[in-house]
Amino acid sequence: MKISLHVQNGGSGASDVAFAASELGQKLLALQAAGSASNRMIAEHLLRNPVRGAALSIEDLAAASGVSTATLSRFARSLGFGGFPDLRAALADTLQAVLRPVEKLRGALDRAAGAAPLREGLEDTLANLRATAEGLEPAALQRIVARLVAARCVYVMGFGLSAHLAGLMTLGLQPFCQQLVNVVEFGGTENAAGRLMNLGAEDVLIAISFPRYATDAVHLTRYAADRGAAIVALTDSAASPLAPLAGETLIAQSAHPVLSSSNVAALLVIEALVTALMVSNADNVTKAARLTEAISAYLVSQPMRGR
DSSP states (O other): OEEOBOOOSSOHHHHHHHHHHSHHHHHHHHHHHHSOHHHHHHHHHHHHOHHHHHHSOHHHHHHHHTSOHHHHHHHHHHTTOSSHHHHHHHHHHHHHHHSOSTHHHHHHHOOOTTOOHHHHHHHHHHHHHHHHHHHBOHHHHHHHHHHHHHOSOEEEEEOTTHHHHHHHHHHHHGGGSSSEEETTSSSHHHHHHHHTTTOOTTOEEEEEOOSSOOHHHHHHHHHHHHTTOEEEEEESOTTSTTGGGOSEEEEOOOOOSSSSOOOHHHHHHHHHHHHHHHTTSHHHHHHHHHHHHHHGGGSOOOOOTTO
């Protein structure tokens, strides 16, 4: 699994991915993928909230993870620690290595008390955009573009709110792909599965899912991976259930204090991928010009000013 982010000086998105890539993060990812139900819950919570994990007491972290303190202690021992205090110390040490200087760790722990939901939502959205933009790796976009150009067919799949993101992705990529299918355009899961019936090793599936994750998206992505298709995931975290199934993972931060997830940063990633594909060769630029010419008759003409 390749995660298309690199660490920058600041931005929780890049640091979260760097934490997941650390030795402790890899152990947590392994437990999330193959551990018991309770261990999976704790591992996912720590992968999504490593800073809080390093700051909370065992009682508070157990409550946040939905498990007992005894379960959390056993979890720490399963990772090779003597107990929860050792696990918390390891979390802090790993974060300090990722978030130098240490003041960044302190800043992440200090949330503005009593912030209004609207203001906090706007601040989180801006932080999502900044972290996602800083974390986008041009080399990863180029690898994905090469896959899309070579693909016999590109499939784009998103359920629920992610269906709208899939529609925007489809509209953006359509002029530049040999063949493109919006898997969940209409008809629900049964028809979506039917559209993937002929998918194979020469194809690419772009799977999009954000909290709350759609079970159908995970099942059909696994089906596509089993058939040898190249998988590109657009999701919010290395702890996402799509990430282990993907050859390339584009991460768009989606934290929001009220909504289950924010889609704003996902739009940024979609536009970046479409742009990278459009400018990847001169022929695509020509196609874009022809498309603009073809639809110009259906657009509202703006009078030229100053005349």
